Amino acid sequence: MIDAYEDPGTPDVRGGWRYLWWLVRCQPGRSVAGALLGSSWMVLLAATPYLMAKAIDEGLEPGDWTALAGWSFALFAVGSFNAWLSIMRHRTMTRVRMDANFRTVKVVVGQAVRLGAALSRRTGAGEVVTIGVGDVQTIAGALTVVGPGVGACAAYLTVAAVLISVSPVLAVVVLLGMPAVVLLVGPFLSRLQGAETEYRDRQGVLTARIADLAGGLRVLNGLGGKSLVADAFHRDSQRLRAQGYRVGAVTSWVQALGVGLPTLFLAVVTWLAARLAAQGDITVGELVAVYGYVAVLVGPVAFWVECGYQLSRGVVAARRVVRFLRLEPMEDLGTRDAPSEPSVLHDPESGVRVLPGRLTALACTRPADAAAVLDRLGRYTASTATWGGVPLEEIRLSQVREHILVADHEADLFAGDLREVVAPSRGAGLYRDTAPPRGATSSHELAAALHAAAADDIVQGLPDGLDSPMDAQARNLSGGQRQRVRLVRALLADPEILLAMEPTSALDAHTEALVAERLREARDGRTTLVTTTSPLLLDHADTVLYLAEGKLAATGTHRDLLSTDPGYRALVARDTDAEEVVR
Numbered sequence: 001m002i003d004a005y006e007d008p009g010t011p012d013v014r015g016g017w018r019y020l021w022w023l024v025r026c027q028p029g030r031s032v033a034g035a036l037l038g039s040s041w042m043v044l045l046a047a048t049p050y051l052m053a054k055a056i057d058e059g060l061e062p063g064d065w066t067a068l069a070g071w072s073f074a075l076f077a078v079g080s081f082n083a084w085l086s087i088m089r090h091r092t093m094t095r096v097r098m099d100a101n102f103r104t105v106k107v108v109v110g111q112a113v114r115l116g117a118a119l120s121r122r123t124g125a126g127e128v129v130t131i132g133v134g135d136v137q138t139i140a141g142a143l144t145v146v147g148p149g150v151g152a153c154a155a156y157l158t159v160a161a162v163l164i165s166v167s168p169v170l171a172v173v174v175l176l177g178m179p180a181v182v183l184l185v186g187p188f189l190s191r192l193q194g195a196e197t198e199y200r201d202r203q204g205v206l207t208a209r210i211a212d213l214a215g216g217l218r219v220l221n222g223l224g225g226k227s228l229v230a231d232a233f234h235r236d237s238q239r240l241r242a243q244g245y246r247v248g249a250v251t252s253w254v255q256a257l258g259v260g261l262p263t264l265f266l267a268v269v270t271w272l273a274a275r276l277a278a279q280g281d282i283t284v285g286e287l288v289a290v291y292g293y294v295a296v297l298v299g300p301v302a303f304w305v306e307c308g309y310q311l312s313r314g315v316v317a318a319r320r321v322v323r324f325l326r327l328e329p330m331e332d333l334g335t336r337d338a339p340s341e342p343s344v345l346h347d348p349e350s351g352v353r354v355l356p357g358r359l360t361a362l363a364c365t366r367p368a369d370a371a372a373v374l375d376r377l378g379r380y381t382a383s384t385a386t387w388g389g390v391p392l393e394e395i396r397l398s399q400v401r402e403h404i405l406v407a408d409h410e411a412d413l414f415a416g417d418l419r420e421v422v423a424p425s426r427g428a429g430l431y432r433d434t435a436p437p438r439g440a441t442s443s444h445e446l447a448a449a450l451h452a453a454a455a456d457d458i459v460q461g462l463p464d465g466l467d468s469p470m471d472a473q474a475r476n477l478s479g480g481q482r483q484r485v486r487l488v489r490a491l492l493a494d495p496e497i498l499l500a501m502e503p504t505s506a507l508d509a510h511t512e513a514l515v516a517e518r519l520r521e522a523r524d525g526r527t528t529l530v531t532t533t534s535p536l537l538l539d540h541a542d543t544v545l546y547l548a549e550g551k552l553a554a555t556g557t558h559r560d561l562l563s564t565d566p567g568y569r570a571l572v573a574r575d576t577d578a579e580e581v582v583r
Helices: 016-025 028-060 065-122 125-146 148-166 168-223 226-278 284-325 367-377 397-403 418-422 443-452 456-461 479-493 509-522 558-564 566-582
Strands: 345-347 352-354 359-364 404-407 497-501 527-531 543-548 551-556
Touching (some): 016 028, 016 065, 016 284, 028 065, 028 125, 028 148, 028 284, 065 125, 065 284, 125 148, 125 284, 148 284, 168 226, 226 284, 345 367, 367 404, 367 497, 367 527, 418 443, 443 456, 479 497, 543 558, 543 566, 551 558, 551 566, 558 566
Parallel strands (some): 359 543
16 A cells, blocks of 8 residues: 555546556556455355255255255355455455545645645645545545456456356356346446536535635624625525535435446246246356356446446546646746845836835735735746846746745644744745745744734733644634734744735734834844835835825835825725724
């Protein structure tokens, strides 16, 4: 089975069926063993009626007790050996399924890491969660066909060959009848694929909505929008339930036919064999054997139907995984090195120029414009932005990430103790405000960052200080505390250029004033751009850039713009009024 640190290999992403076949090819020895054990197990199931027929014809009917005892012992020995084969088959197939499960998890996680900051732009969180929670298990279950599926084919052909020696008529009926049973179930399997695909898609949408609700419940309560979102969630969940009923309806038919049709076929063949026995064409022992053979075939046919059902669901899940694996990270065509000295970062589309070594504030009439500027300056979207006069897209992406850090105020926080959350030693580059690791963080650097972000009280208020465990997204902290933790993490990265999105939007006025003053000191001599409309932070900036309708409208200090630009004055005054209402 795949090791936790083993390379899972390169998956075949040309389609769902090819991905499933790749999972089989990744474990050839185990797959072949599962097929051989499954085939031997099912073929020996068919040996039971053969041995019973011999015991009747050569021992019971003529009264030869020695022959009867011999054939009975052979029946016991074969049954015992087959029980051992069944155990080994089950163990082997469990390992096959577990390997497929863990291998799929590893390639999906690896792809998420590879996409990095582009992950949220390429797909929704619900899609990834659905793959991890449901699709991985479904794909693993589909690989059951490797063992019992192959064994069912082997048993079917063996029984058909044996029946030819008993009665060619019965052999023809069995050879044609069993495929007919499978073909009757086929249309339902195709219908199941379509219903299952739609169900999985709806499930992904609903999962994403749950994640959004969990993350923004406080905001929704504050805005009074909780009931509206709850109604939308209720409608989506009802649609998902209705689609689940449709999937269940098709599944019930597949499973009912998988059991009912083979049983009906068994009755037909038994009736035909009884007529042949009554006419003297076959012996009583052969009649018992025929009944046993066909009864044994009920299992393989049921396995075929079950494998068809599992494969139909598995290929749907595999297509979702393949669709995720086909996503590509941001294309890196850059060949040039980053500027060797502090340089101007310029966004021609908005007119924003970030001067090196200064604290610059970006005040926008629309928050979306601020986010767009940071995306362009951080090279998270295609743009004509330049750095030191060189187009950002011509600079190697790894160097852009090394020197320019976009600190999103809603960036992910992983579970772990607080020390690991603010100073991660591994996994750098997964999210927008995680820069490449610079080695171990000293206690002095950590204390300085905590002080600059006014986060000392967070550490002091936790039972184990920096060693206190944090939930995923630090949900055991308040919104303002989470924002300061993110700021600590960004400051510890100590990038050459820090682009911070609303770093103090969730803080009270007193804490915000402390952060504004200390941030300037902590980033002294380094290039820093913050987006904000808070007067407390704007007043500490060396330069304020005022954007109206996405374009640079004015530049200056906070006090100068207050006295000279009515639009800027109205924007800042509106933010001040909002703060007073909150307080």
